[in-house]
Each structure stands twice: as C-alpha cells, then as structure tokens.
Amino acid sequence: MVYSVWAWAGFGVFILLMLSLDLGVLNRKAHAVTYREATVWSVVWVLLALGFAGIVFKATDRRTGLEFITGYVIELSLSVDNLFVFLLIFSYFRVPSKYQHRVLFWGVLGALVMRMTMIGVGAALVVRFQWILYLFGLFLIYTGFRMLTQDEAAQNPEENALVRLATRYIPVTRHYEGEKFFTVREGRRVGTLLLLVLVIVEVSDLVFAVDSIPAIFGITTNPFIVYTSNVFAILGLRSLYFLLAGVVEKFHYLKVGLAIVLAFVGVKMLTEGFVINYFGLGKDAVIAGSLVVVAVVLLTSVAASLYWPVAPEKQVEVELPEGFGSPFDDDQGRLGCDERGLPETKSGR
Numbered sequence: 001m002v003y004s005v006w007a008w009a010g011f012g013v014f015i016l017l018m019l020s021l022d023l024g025v026l027n028r029k030a031h032a033v034t035y036r037e038a039t040v041w042s043v044v045w046v047l048l049a050l051g052f053a054g055i056v057f058k059a060t061d062r063r064t065g066l067e068f069i070t071g072y073v074i075e076l077s078l079s080v081d082n083l084f085v086f087l088l089i090f091s092y093f094r095v096p097s098k099y100q101h102r103v104l105f106w107g108v109l110g111a112l113v114m115r116m117t118m119i120g121v122g123a124a125l126v127v128r129f130q131w132i133l134y135l136f137g138l139f140l141i142y143t144g145f146r147m148l149t150q151d152e153a154a155q156n157p158e159e160n161a162l163v164r165l166a167t168r169y170i171p172v173t174r175h176y177e178g179e180k181f182f183t184v185r186e187g188r189r190v191g192t193l194l195l196l197v198l199v200i201v202e203v204s205d206l207v208f209a210v211d212s213i214p215a216i217f218g219i220t221t222n223p224f225i226v227y228t229s230n231v232f233a234i235l236g237l238r239s240l241y242f243l244l245a246g247v248v249e250k251f252h253y254l255k256v257g258l259a260i261v262l263a264f265v266g267v268k269m270l271t272e273g274f275v276i277n278y279f280g281l282g283k284d285a286v287i288a289g290s291l292v293v294v295a296v297v298l299l300t301s302v303a304a305s306l307y308w309p310v311a312p313e314k315q316v317e318v319e320l321p322e323g324f325g326s327p328f329d330d331d332q333g334r335l336g337c338d339e340r341g342l343p344e345t346k347s348g349r
Helices: 005-026 035-059 062-093 097-128 132-149 161-169 193-217 223-235 237-243 254-279 283-307
Strands: 182-185 188-191
Touching: 005 097, 005 223, 035 062, 035 223, 035 237, 062 097, 062 193, 062 223, 062 237, 062 254, 062 283, 097 132, 097 193, 097 223, 097 237, 132 193, 132 254, 161 193, 193 223, 193 254, 223 237, 254 283
Parallel strands: none
Antiparallel strands: 182 188
16 A cells, blocks of 8 residues: 555545535635634544544554654644744734635645655655765754744744745735735736735745655655655644634744654654664654654643743734634634725624
8 A cells, every 4th residue: 555556546536535625615605714614624634634544554554554643743733833824924914814714725735736746856865865864864953943943923924035036026916806816907917915925825834844844754754654644734734723723822832842853853863773773672662652752742842831821912913703703712803804904893894
C-alpha cells in the first residue's frame, strides 16, 4: 500500500470527492460559518484521519501506523499556530466573515499542490543524499529557536517580499467586491482585496510548509505517509479555525511547546542512529517514544496556557459573525464585517 500507485490514486480521488462536497454542495453559497458547523466538521476530519490510521496499521505494519499518527499530531499542532496567523490576517484586512471560508478553501487547495511539490522534491533529495536529513535536523533546531523569539503579531503581512512581488504584477484594489477575486476597473481586469488576502494566506502557508515538512521527514521518509498526514491536517484546518476562533489567542504557550517539538525532532534526526545503536532500541520504540514526547510537550503547553492566561490587553480581537454561537464569544462587539470590510453592528449595519 505504501508505494502502490493505486494507494496514491485512491487517496487523490478521496481528496477530490471531499473538496467537491465541501465547495460544490455544502458551501456553494458564501455564508458565515457557525460554531456548530465548525465543530461537526472538525470532528469529521479527526475521525477520518483516525480511520485512515487504522487502514495504515492494518495494510502495512505497526511502525508505519505510528509514523502516520506521530506525523499527523505534529502537523495538526503546527496548524494551530497557523490559525493564529490567519486570525491576524483576517483581522488586519477586516475580511467579511462570510467570505473567510472561501479564502481558506482556496488557500487549502493551493497548499495541497505546494506541499505535494515540496514533499516530492524533499523525498527525492533524501533518497539521493541521505546526509540532507542532518541539514533538516539543524534547520529544525534553528526554527525552534526562531519561533521562540519571533513576534508574529508585530508583523505587517503586506511587507512580505513575495506579497510585494505578486502585487507588482497583479494590480489590486483596496475594496471587496463580494466574493470575487477579480473585478474590472476602467476596462482593466484587477484583483480585489480578497485576492490580496488569499495571496498572503498562501505565502503564510508556504512559510509554514518550509518548517513543517522537514519536521515530518524527521519522523518518516515514506513520501506517502508524509503527504497523507500533511493533507489530513490541512483539510481540517478551515473548520479548526472557526472552532477555535474565539480562543486560539489564549494558547499563548503553545508556541513554546511547538518550538520545543521542532527542536526535539531536529535533535532526533541528528542522534537517531547513535541512540538506536548505543541503547539497542528498535525503530518502532524510537517512533513510539517520539509520539509520547510530542504529546506530553503539547499538552503541557496547553495546560500552562490555561493555568497562566494571557493578559487581556495582549489578546487579539477576534472578528466573529453575529449569531456565531461560540462559547468563547464574550459578546463585546466582536462581530464580523460587511462586504465593504466595515464592522457590523448588532443591527447588521
């Protein structure tokens, strides 16, 4: 199953069916996602990932199954940090709440293509140059240190070099035109502000992919497991965003936990051969131990965030649509925006 063309084809068909169901049936019309809808779909994606893990365990072996679960947990955890960046982007550009799902959908579609390309290149490099895993390990240690010292909230998303390059060749208006990505101004086809937001979301995911893909190569070099664990984490990202929209900024110590996880995986990549030979451990034991360490670190960081909450003045204002129904909504004016990007009032104006 791991290297079969039918496995890749079957998984590709599954992705297409789920995306068609999402955009073509359930979300054909733009609407503000409700908390209940986000909850249901978050549970669905987690159950689908666990079901797929069961198939991997049954069709392959215990080691491959553990590799998928460990990779999925790491990718899903890194996705939560991604959510905080999306929150900042949507708040910065005051994206109308009913169009946020559309941006995330096309952002996810682009992420699937980008990550398949990057994983293919990474797998080819690993096969040809085994020593590149040590470079990945050093890079992850550096990334973990950078994550501890970088302040994402202080960054201006429009100042990214790739964003400036894209807008140099694609004129972009500073207004929303409904759910359109393009419009016509003075006989000229130009991008809308929603397109600029999509470009920034794609660039942000590219930056995260540069961190997350080496991390999962530290768990397994099996391209099929690397890609499928990435895909399940990405496909559940949109519903997870709306599910945690009112509370994600409260997990302020999660970034510390993720930094430790990345550094741990980096050290594992550098020392795995020595640990296996010196302590006489099997590959299965190393992977199972890695899963335990990752789970403990992440759970500890979440618990610490809840025990030592972030100061109110440092919290990010969350743009939630009226009637969202989140238990985290404090009803202090945290509403969505209208089609012009202006804040909605209780009367909907």
